[in-house]
Amino acid sequence: MTRMIPHFIGGTAVESSGGRVADVFEPSTGAVQARVPLATADEVRAVIDNAEAAQPEWAATNPQKRARVLMKFIELVHRDRDELARLLSSEHGKTLEDAKGDIQRGIEVIEFCIGAPHLLKGEYSTGAGAGIDVYSMRQPLGVVAGITPFNFPAMIPLWKAGPALAAGNAFVLKPSERDPSVPVRLAELFIEAGLPAGVFNVVHGDKEAVDTILTDPRVRAVGFVGSTPIAEYIYATAAAHGKRAQCFGGAKNHLIVMPDADLDQVVDALIGSGYGSAGERCMAISVAVPVGDEIADALAARLTERVRELKVGPSLADDVDYGPLVTRAAVERVEGYIQQGIDEGATLLADGRGFTVEGHEDGFYLGPTLFDHVTTDMAIYREEIFGPVLVIARAPDYEHALAMASDHEYGNGVAIFTRDGDAARDFAARVNVGMVGVNVPIPVPIAYFTFGGWKNSGFGDLNQHGADAFRFYTKTKTVTSRWPSGILRQAQAESGGASFVIPTMH
CATH class of the missing domain: 3.40.605.10 (Aldehyde Dehydrogenase; Chain A, domain 1)
Structure with missing residues (x-):
């Protein structure tokens, strides 16, 4: 039963x-x-x-x-x-x-x-x-x-x-x-x-x-x-x-990759924050924004290689990077977004559809998916997918990257990876997002700071x-109390008792 x-x-x-x-x-x-x-x-x-x-x-x-x-x-x-x-x-x-x-x-x-x-x-x-x-x-x-x-x-x-x-x-x-x-x-x-x-x-x-x-x-x-x-x-x-x-x-969290960023650190950050928990996190990084084509090409190549090495399997297994999605309906929803990304012209570098695990063929699995050349008008950029799908949306320069994160309807979390303290400081001050990471991919504040996004x-x-x-x-509740001394009681009596003007503190 x-x-x-x-x-x-x-x-x-x-x-x-x-x-x-x-x-x-x-x-x-x-x-x-x-x-x-x-x-x-x-x-x-x-x-x-x-x-x-x-x-x-x-x-x-x-x-x-x-x-x-x-x-x-x-x-x-x-x-x-x-x-x-x-x-x-x-x-x-x-x-x-x-x-x-x-x-x-x-x-x-x-x-x-x-x-x-x-x-x-x-x-x-x-x-x-x-x-x-x-x-x-x-x-x-x-x-x-x-x-x-x-x-x-x-x-x-x-x-x-x-x-x-x-x-x-x-x-x-x-x-x-x-x-x-x-x-x-x-x-x-x-x-x-x-x-x-x-x-x-x-x-x-x-x-x-x-x-x-x-x-x-x-x-x-x-x-x-x-x-x-x-x-x-x-x-x-x-x-x-x-x-x-x-x-x-909802959220659509960006990770800005500046040309001076440590690419090894960036790739590790994107793999963990993009695919951890099968992407079912409100703080997942789902958009990588490399600044300039040179670092974008290098990032796409490195991510494609790493994505192919990810291990997906039963949640209780010891050697998997992430497990299944929560329901079959969730898998079908994410697969729909993948097809929509293809239809809208994004470059599919890794396709997680049709993924199965031997001995667990009826499980709710979806392999890691990676898109490149994603533009801001595409559904896979605009909408929260909530699955193991990472998209690369290239920016020609820093100001465009800043605007992408700031102009998106969601303003939950964002990160910037750079060795330049001035760029990081400027970004943290200007970006229109509630939680910011500097060389930190999932900027969830510690418990004695507050957690909350902006915009939608x-x-x-x-x-x-x-x-x-x-x-x-x-x-x-605010309490105003008075315990008048003898002098104050005498002064009140001499003034006639009742007062008909608003109280002031003088």
């Missing part, structure tokens, strides 16, 4: 009563390994009921005690890291080492959130006026939610949940239905770490579940990562219902993790 993945509500696994389910595949073999329930609106509202009931006691727990729960959670994740990585890999398709990286990047944000007692401190001004002190405090919003994608089933839920929980909120997670087991397991570990039941809930579902979260007035904030059309929809719907929203969408890659004023996360998940 096929395993049914439960919801996790009120500190325990809960079977769905809704009846609708979705298949969870093992991408390496193509087989259905489990099924996941798709919650009804009533089920989602019951989850929110549970979170709302549990939140006040958690909010009343002092930040230091909340931080200790996070510390214990980190310890438990490290204890179970191998188990979590295998579970993640089996549902997503990324390699074991990549799965461990997914978990680790999530844990780094939890480590940052241990500093909640400091991060939640307000401000204080004494003597702002005669006998008047002014101070502020950060308080939790209440019930908040995260809607997270399939490509990082550990990292992004932890990016969302960590700051929310540390700030005293109750958190409702709606993970991707494609690889939902790791989020449930993380919820179990939070309970083992001492998190009160109901403070972290996991509910599976599709648009019905999402719309219920977006329209329920008790959910005060929503964080989302996924495609740009859905990010726009969630942002607009959440705002229309009075919620804070922090929504991150991000919607909302505050980014993920770092100090922005605590601003997003809290509201600021």
Whole structure:
């Protein structure tokens, strides 16, 4: 009998009563390994009921005690890291080492959130006026939610949940239905770490579940990562219902290759960032922009040679560079883009279509694909492919390369490889993109800085993790207090008592 993945509500696994389910595949073999329930609106509202009931006691727990729960959670994740990585890999398709990286990047944000007692401190001004002190405090919003994608089933839920929980909120997670087991397991570990039941809930579902979260007035904030059309929809719907929203969408990340760049370093960077995790990363480099034909020709030749050496196979194998895509539909979508690139006139240097792995012929595999002479009007340049496809779009000079990255509708990440500090500094200052790497191919900031793209890659004023996360998940209350001395009380009495002018501090 096929395993049914439960919801996790009120500190325990809960079977769905809704009846609708979705298949969870093992991408390496193509087989259905489990099924996941798709919650009804009533089920989602019951989850929110549970979170709302549990939140006040958690909010009343002092930040230091909340931080200790996070510390214990980190310890438990490290204890179970191998188990979590295998579970993640089996549902997503990324390699074991990549799965461990997914978990680790999530844990780094939890480590940052241990500093909640400091991060939640307000401000204080004494003597702002005669006998008047002014101070502020950060308080939790209440019930908040995260809607997270399939490509990082550990990292992004932890990016969302960590700051929310540390700030005293109750958190409702709606993970991707494609690889939902790791989020449930993380919820179990939070309970083992001492998190009160109901403070972290996991509910599976599709648009019905999402719309219920977006329209329920008790959910005060929503964080989302996924495609740009859905990010726009969630942002607009959440705002229309009075919620804070922090929504991150698609990407088309460029890597600018200056003529003075170390070509060995560039090729390694492009191979790893372009094909790692089968290209299913929002921070994948999918466009190489060599400046000038001389370095472009050299880069194309080197990349073609390296692409042919890449090993693609089952996600749990020890000797593969990347594994399968998440579903058969994902493979077909990427293959469609490859054909479109050919039809539009790009030069196909390596074709990954029709790739099979012996003994795993039904797996969702796609070989590495490489295009050259790609122009900015082509679909494979404009649109996010989300697969193991790297394109070379040549630029005649630095200003054209800068403009390509700056003018693209997506502004998530970008990198420049050069030995020239002046060029790197100019590029970092002028490029119209949210995250910049200098000789770093995947410019994901460390946990105590914020993560977020610009333009159609991000919607909302505050980014993920770092100090922005605590601003997003809290509201600021400002208190003006006066404890007048005897002299002030006498002066007030002599002035007639009541004042009918706006207060000022003089």
